[in-house]
Amino acid sequence: MKFIKFLLVGIFFGIVLVKSEAVSWYRIYEMFKFESFHMYGIIGTAVILGVLAVALIKRTKLKDFQGNEIEMPDKDKSFTRYFVGGSIFGLGWAIAGACPGPMYVLLGTGVWTILIVIAAAVLGTFVYGLLKDRLPH
């Protein structure tokens, strides 16, 4: 039962991503061509409201639904891993037109070949795990 709320949030998320067209390869391509405001508008709105929401959560010391402190830990300080890892991610994002959330949404919309992308993404994560200690972070 405790998973029901996560299932509902996920369903909501999937619907939003389809209706916003954020799962569309074409929208990602258009974004990287700087030929539409659409994706920038979506991400920008989410971030601006997100900044306000997180600030409010911290200021009011909001507790989560079980009454525990809400913690939003700082990310580790570094440059290399974020810039290099991010750039590798970006190369793949522009090919597949889908990042790790939309991949599952696209599977739900009946794009069966996205299973190959998901499997390759799992493999990529696995290879990162193998090489982790030898890569600059």
Added chain:
Amino acid sequence: MDIILQPWPWYVSGALIALVMVLLVYFGKTFGMSSNLRTLCSIGGGGKYCGFFRFDWKAERWNLVVVFGALIGGFLAVTYLSDGSVIDLNPKTVATLNGFGFSDVGAGLVPPEIYDLGVLSGWKGWALLITGGFLVGFGTRYAGGCTSGHAITGLSNLQWPSLIAVIGFFVGGLIMTHFLLPLILPQL
């Protein structure tokens, strides 16, 4: 009802994505979709090969439930909540893709030239899907997050590392879109 069946404007979509993040935070979790790839590695026995995949993946089951929900949401949205309208892309974008030999641009969510089952009859289709997926999976874990974890959650929490990651997302995306895809897409 028409308003729901038509594509949703960016400001509505952006606000609802922020709501998803807030809900997950309120449920004591965090909004980060790429973590599921690591969880899948762990479930698949990745812990036998390296310590990175030796963790209590059962504690991460909630996130798998979120992506399972997202999958259902995708199905519901295209089956019951869409009017089949063509994506309202910039005519310049459409013209560029037509020039690469793409047809019916924007008619579906993804280009049939990349994602139709028919592409699996040749090596190029496989190579493109595998390369794209692999780079996403490798890069996201290297960077410690993806669009949800860095671009939405990290930036909302004013994290410099997330801004660096997002700049990286764009460096990679722009190189691929402007320099490599013009060479690759006409070959499909």
